[in-house]
Amino acid sequence: MHPLHIKTADGVFTAWLTPRGLARLEFPANAAIRKTAPPLPQALRPLGRAVTLALQRCLTGRAPAALPPMDLCGTAFQKAVWQALLSIPAGRTATYSQVAEKIKAPRATRAVGSACGANPVPIFVPCHRVLPKTHGLGGFSAGLEWKRLLLAREGFSR
DNA sequence: TCCGTATTGAACT
C-alpha cells in the first residue's frame, strides 16, 4: 500500500492506495508526526489525483461527480453495510436501524454500528450520515467533532 | 466460548 498525504483546509489527510483503489483514509493526526511519503508509483498517480479532488469536494460539502475506486476489505456483512451507506446522498441521513433494514438484517442494528466503526474509508463511505434513531449523534471513529463538522458542511443540522 | 459494541424500544420512575 502506498501512502499519499493530502493537504486540505482541515489538515493533512493520509490516503493509502493499492492498484485496486483507495483502501484507507486517515484523518489528520493529532501530533502530526508524519514521515514524508515516498513518491507515488506512476501507475497510482491518476488514482491519487482522483482521491485528492474527491476529498476536497467532500470536505466542502459538495458531492464529487464520481467517487474514486475503492479497495475495501472486510467481512461480507461489513461490505454490505458500507455498500448501503454509499446510497445515502449528501445532506441526507439514515438511522442505524434503517441501514439494518436495507441490508435485510432488520435486527442487526447494533452490528451496523460496529461495521460503521470498522469503515476504513470514512467520508467517502459516509458513516457520518448514520445517526441513532432517537437520541444523540451516535459515534464516530475519528471523534464526534468530525461527524458534526461533516454533517454541517452538508447542510444538515440537528 | 465469551466479551464488548457508533442501538433499540418497552417498562419504568
Place this chain on the structure above:
DNA sequence: AGTTCAATACGGA
C-alpha cells in the same frame, strides 16, 4: 420527559 434494562447480531480473542 428522563432513565434503566434486556435483547440482540456481529466480530475478535
